[in-house]
Amino acid sequence: MSLVSRQMLSQWLSQSLEIYNFKDYAPNGLQLQGKPFIKKVVMGVTASKALLEHAAHIHADAVIVHHGWFWKNENPCITSMKYERIAYAIQQELNIFAYHLPLDAHPVWGNNAQLARVLGLQVSRVDNKPETCGQGNLIWMGSPPDGLEKLGDLELHIATILQRKPLFIGNKEQRVSRIAWCTGGAQSFFEDAIAAGAEAFITGEASEQNFHIANETGVAFFAAGHHATERYGVQALGHALKEQFPALEVVFVDIPNPI
Secondary structure (H helix, E strand, C coil), rough: CCCEHHHHHHHHHHCCCCHHHHCCCCCCEEEEECCCEECCEEEEECCCCCHHHHHHHCCEEEEEEEEEECCCCCCCCCCCCHHHHHHHHHHHHCCCEEHHHHHCCCCCCCCHHHHHHHHHEEECCCCEEEEEEEEHHCEEEEEEEEEEEEEHHHHHHHHHHHHCEEEEEEECCCCCCCCCCCCCCHHHHHHHHHHCCCCEEECCCCCCHCCCCCCCCHEEEEEECHHHHHHHHHHHHHHHHHHHCCEEEEEECCCEEEE
């Protein structure tokens, strides 16, 4: 079986995800250098110690995640938990790749695109592109799945598909036709979604003010879980990776997270 070089993999990922078009909170791309050639890749949501240990256990050469390391405004010192993660990855010669906003925004493999696919949301399109709004055009717009006209039905549908009951603020009997969504920790985008005409907003997490905004505007709010809404982008990227590099063994590893 032929191997894929670290440089070749890095270049393909950077170009395919157009990482240089994003001003992000963390570096996108190769965050830690490991083995020069790669045969097995683990895909995951977060580069946690548990994910790294699983990757080492199955003899992976690289880990590709949505949530990597070295976030803006965090303590830059490599101590404690950060040290343990990095030291372990170096010891195991793991390549660590991370793609944050580029993986949220990708029109096919992105978290928003994949959440729409999984939930059956109908994406609105403008000039044959997904209709987006808000900061960095990260919010997607559309309509609910066919047959789900009431917010209560949508709540049950989200809980069933994501296997996690969402935090829901709104009137379950209210009918909804225009929905906005942005996966992960996008609760601060709620008002941008409202300004774009959304009748409901789906994201991963919630903040205190979301309760008041929902009640005072009449726009429903769903916090369906940061991890639960962002499990699908890395999986789609893994499938694309396998198509591009058939020699690679690509494995998705889900480390459960209730948040």
